[in-house]
Amino acid sequence: MSDMSDCTRVIHYATSILCSNKGSMEMSQLHRRVFQRFEISEADFWYIVKKCARFVMVQSRPGEEDAESDCTVVAKTSLRLCKKYSKNECYECQDLHLCKYFVYGNCRYGKGRKECKFSHNIQSQHNYPLLRECTLHELNEDDLFLLLLQNDPALLPEVCAHYNKGTGVFGACTFMERCTKVHICQHFVHDTCLFGPKCKRQHSIDGYSRRMLEERGLSGDIIRELPYIYQNVYRLNSQPQSSELISDQGIKPVAQMEKNEICLHFIRRKCKFQDQCVLVHFNLPYKWELYDGKGWRELRNMEDIERAYCDPKNEYSPGSRPVNFVSMTKNGDPVRRLSTVSSVSKPAHYFLTTQWIWYYKGDHENWIEYGHPDDKQRATSVTSRELEKSFQEDNNAEVTVIKGNRHYYVSFQDMYQRNPKHNTKRRVRRRPRFVSISEVESKAAQ
Structure with a gap:
């Protein structure tokens, strides 16, 4: 590509068409759409899809013989709605301050004369910088909301496990039409249903669930897409990602x-x-x-x-x-x-190994090494070396960190340190010691 702006445009475009296509798409289809729009190399395409945190590749249904259909690309984001904002308990954090029902597409205050007390403005002074930091500021509202819904299971009603057991219209669910969970085939959600249209379980939202969802504020458009949103939530959280890596020639074994x-x-x-x-x-x-x-x-x-x-x-x-x-x-x-190799994987007498140092962002735009005191002389319970050892063992893990009387957890997956009590987060970086x-x-x- 000619410059970084070209790369960013491809990422924006790919995210937009994924969200417009129920949040995911077969790799071959995404490849075709991108190459119809941009003049990029195969290496550029594979690098973006594999390396960009915006996309997750998951294996499609086992047994498919079409080599071009063996992988599905799902749109991903670490951005969330602030849970404390709706309780008027948060003013500054790293999550979006938006009305949940606005995201659902059916806020009753947004349609009447009475103004909603929660924000309906994705361009607000709080929200826009967060969207821009995550390069989501160019998405339209519908695409952004679908992306948020399929990445945050807390926003969605649960699938009824009892409905998926037993026989009859309501399965083993004793609440029947009064159930507050969604009656839908769990195998369909997991993309493993063998019966297709002949399945006795619902593969779409039935009338009972629709009424329940409408009462909870979900719009008709969101309800229509909900089965596919559930599928993508499952794909993103079950981690069925391919153990193979992508090269410019395609997929090749490790x-x-x-x-x-x-x-x-x-x-x-x-x-x-x-x-x-x-x-x-x-x-x-x-x-x-x-x-x-x-x-x-x-x-x-x-x-x-x-x-x-x-x-x-x-x-x-x-x-x-x-x-x-x-x-x-x-x-x-x-x-x-x-x-x-990382220094933690070799004995101390080995030299010229790489010593990785872990930092978190301080209150004054400074970066503080884990285990070292901050400006108030408070040090984290976990050192940089201990974080590196955990990272080498599992680079998708979360590590609990204590500083003073506060508990945090460090996520290796998105490189953030979060405070679960106050719902705040700080950036984390892993950089080597200079030699x-x-x-x-x-x-x-x-």
């Missing part, structure tokens, strides 16, 4: 991945495997590369890029054509950083 870890022994000129080594041979414990459409090539001024990257406050490298450390792109082209070329040469000679 065993066929390109080498992406730097050999410690080669840096010390002691690798006995030479050209047969399965690791990358490079003279530094880090290597910055750019994908030019044909392959990965080294970036110039690698030490300057690394020095900037190691400072958590930096989102860009120096220079007129910088590397974007958030999107890992340079002028829209994919960028990657190779490195030696200069001269320091590498000195240690390699030992």
Whole structure:
């Protein structure tokens, strides 16, 4: 792509067409729609779909023989509605301040003379910066609301488990038409129903559930899309993601991945495997590369890029054509950083491993290392090294952190530290400790 703005436009467009198509789409269909609109390379497309946090790839129904239909792309966001806003208990947080019934599409105050006391303005002073930060500010309201609904199960009524047991019109549900949960086939929601139109369970919203949902404020449009929203909620939360990775040629097994870890022994000129080594041979414990459409090539001024990257406050490298450390792109082209193994996975006497440091954003736009005191001399119960060990064990985990008398949890999946009591969140960053070329040469000679 020519620049980062092109990449952003593709992401916006792909998100919009996914949301307009019930929140998800087969990979082949998304591929076709994007290439009809943009002149991009295969590498650009696969990189965006695989690396952008906006999209999740999940395996379609097992047994499908069509190779182009083996993957579904679902639109994703970490943005949520603030739960305390409707109780008038929140004024500043990192979640949207919007009327829940406005999102449902059927706020009774929004249609009458009496004005709703909760915001119906996605462009408000509080909401717009959050949408812009998540690059969702260009979505129309309908697409944004569908995205929020399928990513936040708390906004949706539950599917009745009793309806899915027993026989009869209401299954084993004793509340029958008075049930406050949705009567719909659970196998359909899980995309595993074998009976299709012949299924005895509902694959759409029946009249009883419709009336219940309308009483709860859901509009007819949302109710019509609800079965598909449930499917996408299941896809996003059951994590049936493919264990395969995407390359510019398509999907390939992990065993066929390109080498992406730097050999410690080669840096010390002691690798006995030479050209047969399965690791990358490079003279530094880090290597910055750019994908030019044909392959990965080294970036110039690698030490300057690394020095900037190691400072958590930096989102860009120096220079007129910088590397974007958030999107890992340079002028829209994919960028990657190779490195030696994490220091926590090797004994202490190993050197030139990569020491990763974990930071959270402070109150004054500063970044504070975990385990170190803040400006009020309060330190977190968990150190940077302990977070890194947890990350190496499971990079989708959540870790509980205590500071003072407050409890937080750090999510590796979206890199936020959240306070569940006050429903606030702070950004988290993982950056390596800087090692200069001269320091590498000195240690390699030992």
